[in-house]
Amino acid sequence: MIALVTGGAASGKSAYAEALACGMSPVRTYVATMQNDSAEAAARVEKHRRQRTDAGFETIEICGSLRHVAPTAHALPKEVQDKQAAGVVLLDDIGNLVSNAVFATEGTMTNTDDSTMANTDDSTMANTDDVLARLIREFDDLAAQYAHVVVVGNEVGASGQQFDAATEAWVRVVGNLCRAIAAQSDIVVEVVAGQPNVVKGTAPARPQKVDSALLRQQAATLEMEGVVV
Numbered sequence: 001m002i003a004l005v006t007g008g009a010a011s012g013k014s015a016y017a018e019a020l021a022c023g024m025s026p027v028r029t030y031v032a033t034m035q036n037d038s039a040e041a042a043a044r045v046e047k048h049r050r051q052r053t054d055a056g057f058e059t060i061e062i063c064g065s066l067r068h069v070a071p072t073a074h075a076l077p078k079e080v081q082d083k084q085a086a087g088v089v090l091l092d093d094i095g096n097l098v099s100n101a102v103f104a105t106e107g108t109m110t111n112t113d114d115s116t117m118a119n120t121d122d123s124t125m126a127n128t129d130d131v132l133a134r135l136i137r138e139f140d141d142l143a144a145q146y147a148h149v150v151v152v153g154n155e156v157g158a159s160g161q162q163f164d165a166a167t168e169a170w171v172r173v174v175g176n177l178c179r180a181i182a183a184q185s186d187i188v189v190e191v192v193a194g195q196p197n198v199v200k201g202t203a204p205a206r207p208q209k210v211d212s213a214l215l216r217q218q219a220a221t222l223e224m225e226g227v228v229v
Contacts, residue, residue, distance in 0.1 A: 001024065001147070001149070001186045001187070002143055002148075002149045002150075002151070002181070002184060002185045002186055002187070003017075003020060003148075003149070003151070003185060003187035003188070003189070003201075003203065004151050004153050004178065004182050004185045004187070004188045005017040005020065005150065005151070005153065005188075005189045005196075006152075006153035006154065006155055006189070006191070007153075007154075007155055007190055007191035007192060008155045008192070011155075011191045011192060011193065012191050012193070012194035012195075013093075013152055013191040014092055014093070014152055015194075016189065016194075016196055017090060017092065017150050017151075017152045018030075018055065018090060018092075019207035020150055020187075020189075020203065020204070020207045021088045021090040021148070021150040022055055022056075022207070023204070023207050024148040024150070025086070025087040025088040025147065026056065027056075027086055027087025027088070028055065028056050028057045028058065028087055028088055028089075028090065029057065029058050029059075029069075029087060029088070029090070029146075030057035030059045030060070030089075030090050030092070031059075031060050031062060031066075031069050031089060031090065031091045031092065032045070032059055032060070032061045032062070032092065033062060033063075033092065033093060033094075033096040033097040033100065034093075034096045035096070035100060057090070062097075063100045064097065064100035064101035064102075065134075065138060066091075066097070066138035066139060066141070066142050067138050067141070069089065069091075069142055085145055085146060085147065086147055087147060087148070088146065088147065088148035088149070089146045089148070089149050089150070090150045090151075090152075091142075091149070091150070091151045091152065092152040093151075093152035093154060094151065094152065094153045094174055094177055094178055095153075095154040095156075095174055097135070098170060098173045098174045098177060099170060101131050101134075101135060101173075102128060102131055102169065102170055102173060103166070128169045128172065128173050131173060132172075132173050132176055132177060135173075135177055136177065136180050139151075139177075139180075143184075151181055151185075153174075153178040153181065153182075154178065155190075156171045156174045156175050156178075157171050185200065185201070186200075186201045187200060187201035187202070187203045188200035188201065189203050
């Protein structure tokens, strides 16, 4: 199952997505995309870490690419790969993933292989198209490796504001990547002021908060079955 949870900044989309993921499987992987490179970023990272307390997520931090997230990409023992493949992966969020993939340095853009550099003018269009195509391929590979995928998206382009060329390019990639994921999602939820609006499929209005005791019991059961947790 694939679920896309989208919303504006500070809308509560991450908290809803985490609760939704926790209801899908006791085996949980969290893919963090934010670079912890400022005081503001550090505060947001710490907030999300607190939300995941006792929730049983294994955290993987990435920068601009999903190719190292799939279980088979880790060269882990087969029992660990099987554990991950049977579980849920939560990707939070698309906006930061695209920022890391698109922006190399201030005022320039590149793909993650650093094979193409371009100034923030019309010449960047082909570059951002390449980034979008690559991220779609990597997401498809990721989704094929896990039983459940929950993605935190971003609402962009609704303000009607005029942005500089670099920001406009980012908006286009984020918007088109979210559209591509939504098209193949079983569930799409928009969160507004903490209130979920189910746009596609069926999803709980208020996913249950994780029961830590139940989580430990589920983990013990998996260990008894020979699965490393």
